[in-house]
Amino acid sequence: MDVKAIVVVGNVAPPAGTKGSLPETFAKLPLALCDVLGKSVLARTVQRLQHFGISHVVTVCDQKAAAELDAKSLDDFKVVVQEHSLWRCAESIFNDLVQKGTELVLVIRLGAYAEIDYEEFIQFHLAQNGRATVAVDARGYRIGTVAMCASRRNDAAYLFRHNMEEFRVPCKQYVFSGYVNRMITPLDLRQMSVDAFLQRNQVQPIGKEIRPGVWAASSARIHRRARVVAPAFIGEHAHVRASAVITRFTCVEHHAVIDCGTVIENASIAPYTYVGAGLDVNYSIVGNNRIANLRRNVEVEIKDPKLISTISPSAPVRALRDAAGLAMYLPKQILRAMFAKSQRDMPSDIPAAVKSPSAALQEPALTNPQGSMNSPEFPSDFAVARRYGNE
Amino acid sequence: METSRPVVVKRIPERLNAPASKKFLSEVEPFLRSDRPQLVFDLSQVKQMDAAGVDMLLHCLNQTMKRDGDVKLASLSPQAAVVLEMTRTERLFEIYQNSTDAVRSYSSFLPNAIKHSYAHSYASFAPSAPLLFPVSNVQLAVDPITDTDGSDLAA
Numbered sequence: 001m002d003v004k005a006i007v008v009v010g011n012v013a014p015p016a017g018t019k020g021s022l023p024e025t026f027a028k029l030p031l032a033l034c035d036v037l038g039k040s041v042l043a044r045t046v047q048r049l050q051h052f053g054i055s056h057v058v059t060v061c062d063q064k065a066a067a068e069l070d071a072k073s074l075d076d077f078k079v080v081v082q083e084h085s086l087w088r089c090a091e092s093i094f095n096d097l098v099q100k101g102t103e104l105v106l107v108i109r110l111g112a113y114a115e116i117d118y119e120e121f122i123q124f125h126l127a128q129n130g131r132a133t134v135a136v137d138a139r140g141y142r143i144g145t146v147a148m149c150a151s152r153r154n155d156a157a158y159l160f161r162h163n164m165e166e167f168r169v170p171c172k173q174y175v176f177s178g179y180v181n182r183m184i185t186p187l188d189l190r191q192m193s194v195d196a197f198l199q200r201n202q203v204q205p206i207g208k209e210i211r212p213g214v215w216a217a218s219s220a221r222i223h224r225r226a227r228v229v230a231p232a233f234i235g236e237h238a239h240v241r242a243s244a245v246i247t248r249f250t251c252v253e254h255h256a257v258i259d260c261g262t263v264i265e266n267a268s269i270a271p272y273t274y275v276g277a278g279l280d281v282n283y284s285i286v287g288n289n290r291i292a293n294l295r296r297n298v299e300v301e302i303k304d305p306k307l308i309s310t311i312s313p314s315a316p317v318r319a320l321r322d323a324a325g326l327a328m329y330l331p332k333q334i335l336r337a338m339f340a341k342s343q344r345d346m347p348s349d350i351p352a353a354v355k356s357p358s359a360a361l362q363e364p365a366l367t368n369p370q371g372s373m374n375s376p377e378f379p380s381d382f383a384v385a386r387r388y389g390n391e
Numbered sequence: 392m393e394t395s396r397p398v399v400v401k402r403i404p405e406r407l408n409a410p411a412s413k414k415f416l417s418e419v420e421p422f423l424r425s426d427r428p429q430l431v432f433d434l435s436q437v438k439q440m441d442a443a444g445v446d447m448l449l450h451c452l453n454q455t456m457k458r459d460g461d462v463k464l465a466s467l468s469p470q471a472a473v474v475l476e477m478t479r480t481e482r483l484f485e486i487y488q489n490s491t492d493a494v495r496s497y498s499s500f501l502p503n504a505i506k507h508s509y510a511h512s513y514a515s516f517a518p519s520a521p522l523l524f525p526v527s528n529v530q531l532a533v534d535p536i537t538d539t540d541g542s543d544l545a546a
């Protein structure tokens with residue numbers, strides 16, 4: 001049987017009258033394109049379809065989302081870029097597939113990540129002999145996957161024109177009880193990583209398990225004084241510098257850089273992200289100059305490159321920048337040594353400090369040891385408790 | 392016991408980058424130089440904060456500590472809270488839900504100070520650093536306290 005698939009990424013309108021970040025996005029990008037343990041949800045879904053023999057998959061996404069995909073992904077996922085009306089585009093692709101002789105089309109909106117057994121789903125659809133079958137989770141919510149008979153063009157058109165939310169005629173429901181992550185907020189993205197570490201889903205880290213619970217790609221660079229505590233994942237070409245600590249379900253995706261002394265705890269670091277030195281990032285998702293703090297449920301843009309910045313995806317640009325940094329290092333240090341003001345406070349000499357009047361006592365500390373007792377400002381029944389200790 | 396010294400409340404600008412930090416610092420510099428300065432910074436309007444802003448706050452804290460004063464933060468915006476948490480500086484300041492609480496903390500008795508310190512937005516998770524209680528206004532009757540090794544703590 002000729003089965004093909006259309007995957008639609010994004011296209012979630014903000015709820016009317018609301019402000020703030022869109023649902024299913026992080027840093028204005030669909031969550032489906034964010035990497036989880038080395039591979040995006042889109043890539044994992046396409047891989048899953050191919051595993052079940054559905055090799056022809058067409059992906060529809062907008063221009064902004066497509067810009068995040070590399071050339072290989074654009075080719076592999078047969079990405080069709082559409083600036084507006086993604087569903088119209090999906091409808092025309094559906095018609096094209098039908099004309100080429102396809103018998104059944106799976107329409108998937110990402111959206112939710114669901115580990116559906118597509119073979120069983122298609123069997124169910126064929127057994128029901130209906131026009132369309134929609135997959136729902138155990139609670140009855142749709143998970144954005146529909147099997148559509150190719151001969152039912154009008155039903156398909158109706159479905160696409162209503163953003164996959166309404167059907168022309170009541171359709172059959174396939175109840176799926178496996179792993180589903182709805183991927184609505186960045187919290188869901190984080191949860192998916194945690195579930196993968198705990199083996200609650202079939203997501204496998206892209207790398208080698210170098211220690212129990214620690215996965216790292218072969219090209220990842222981990223400084224010998226950096227500490228990686230399981231479970232954790234370090235992606236391809238990621239760089240963890242000295243004294244950094246990576247711990248508790250943290251994913252450092254490919255080409256990310258964690259600078260010296262930074263602690264990353266229960267966080268996801270997006271590809272090509274630089275995290276500055278001496279920071280403390282926990283329970284967050286970082287990427288594209290933004291940090292989503294999941295505890296506070298807030299997404300903040302960081303414009304200071306010393307804290308968080310984005311590294312160029314282009315290898316020559318990165319190499320050029322590194323070379324320029326190296327070349328500038330020595331002149332910079334010389335100039336700093338010659339002209340910069342010293343940051344260190346010079347200690348005053350001890351005799352002068354002892355003879356100078358104390359701010360509290362108004363007279364030199366050593367000339368009147370009982371100063372506080374006789375001072376009119378501080379009566380004799382006044383004592384100062386120290387800040388720490390057993391008071 | 393009420394303190395007689397004034398508490399200065401300053402509102403931090405919306406963007407706390409290097410130029411804004413410099414300008415703000417020049418505004419608060421006279422207060423920092425006063426005897427035992429008591430400052431409250433209101434961060435409710437902060438939308439963007441970078442390393443220079445954090446540096447400025449630490450500089451203010453350093454200067455006030457040198458003169459036996461203190462800087463307290465109030466009404467942290469989510470943006471400011473995230474940056475302070477990320478740079479590990481939130482544990483150095485006393486943080487209050489609003490400026491009134493922060494001002495009151497300078498004159499409040501110790502148990503109240505403890506209550507207010509816990510009331511701020513970090514109460515949802517355990518503080519990793521010991522809380523800094525404002526004990527400078529504590530008045531204890533009786534003799535000067537001596538430590539276990541016999542040294543005078545009041546000295």
